[in-house]
Amino acid sequence: MRLNFEGERVLAVVAHPDDAELLCAGTLARAKADGAAVGVTVLCLGDKGQPAEPIPRLAAVRRREMAAAARLLGAELSWGRVPDGALADDRPTRLLLVEIYRRFHPSLVLAHAAEDYHPDHRAASALAEAASWFCASRGQRTKSPALPAPPALWWMDTLGMGRFEPGLYVDVSEHMALKEEMLACHRSQAARAADGDFSPLLDLLRCQAAARGTQAGIAAAEAFRVHHAFKRARAW
Numbered sequence: 001m002r003l004n005f006e007g008e009r010v011l012a013v014v015a016h017p018d019d020a021e022l023l024c025a026g027t028l029a030r031a032k033a034d035g036a037a038v039g040v041t042v043l044c045l046g047d048k049g050q051p052a053e054p055i056p057r058l059a060a061v062r063r064r065e066m067a068a069a070a071r072l073l074g075a076e077l078s079w080g081r082v083p084d085g086a087l088a089d090d091r092p093t094r095l096l097l098v099e100i101y102r103r104f105h106p107s108l109v110l111a112h113a114a115e116d117y118h119p120d121h122r123a124a125s126a127l128a129e130a131a132s133w134f135c136a137s138r139g140q141r142t143k144s145p146a147l148p149a150p151p152a153l154w155w156m157d158t159l160g161m162g163r164f165e166p167g168l169y170v171d172v173s174e175h176m177a178l179k180e181e182m183l184a185c186h187r188s189q190a191a192r193a194a195d196g197d198f199s200p201l202l203d204l205l206r207c208q209a210a211a212r213g214t215q216a217g218i219a220a221a222e223a224f225r226v227h228h229a230f231k232r233a234r235a236w
């Protein structure tokens with residue numbers, strides 16, 4: 001069986017700039033190559049990930065870095081603009097994300113897993129799931145009309161693979177170069193490589209793709225699990 005994203009609209013909903021690069025950019029690149037429309041929604045500003053030598057106006061720097069990465073992929077980029085560390089599954093952010101879904105009309109959402117290590121990622125997980133339901137509810141009013149049906153949703157792997165049990169592996173072997181180029185756009189984060197508590201991101205990206213690839217008997221993979229909630233299960 002060969003997975004084909006032709007005709008799909010795939011939206012990754014992530015907490016921070018660079019999360020998509022680490023967890024699903026290969027899959028987005030593959031979807032794009034198949035003829036899908038792809039988008040990335042970054043919910044947080046990226047304003048707290050400072051290297052030892054602080055970068056002035058970090059949120060603006062990270063916005064430019066993320067825009068450059070999205071351009072490489074050919075993805076539509078949208079933002080939540082919530083400060084890092086302050087993301088919560090609250091009503092205003094749900095409605096903001098519902099409106100983003102209604103504008104992009106995804107057929108598939110890629111979202112952080114509920115078991116992720118980072119509090120912002122866990123909040124993003126809850127928000128992406130709630131919005132995947134409410135975007136198709138006419139009673140939830142935003143500027144744009146309700147979608148005819150909720151999108152499918154796949155949970156993404158966690159950084160470092162902790163606690164995540166994959167249900168689906170996507171072969172991204174042919175898209176590793178783009179995934180790495182996109183990550184290289186995030187220069188402000190590369191500046192944190194010397195921090196004792198910060199993993200060098202390129203090493204992390206390569207190790208994880210290779211480890212998931214090994215589990216699936218291929219060179220490089222990204223791992224997901226399909227969300228089987230009521231009205232959101234899909235036959236592929």
Ligand SMILES: [Zn+2]
Binds near residue numbers: 016019118121
């Ligand atoms: Zn993150």
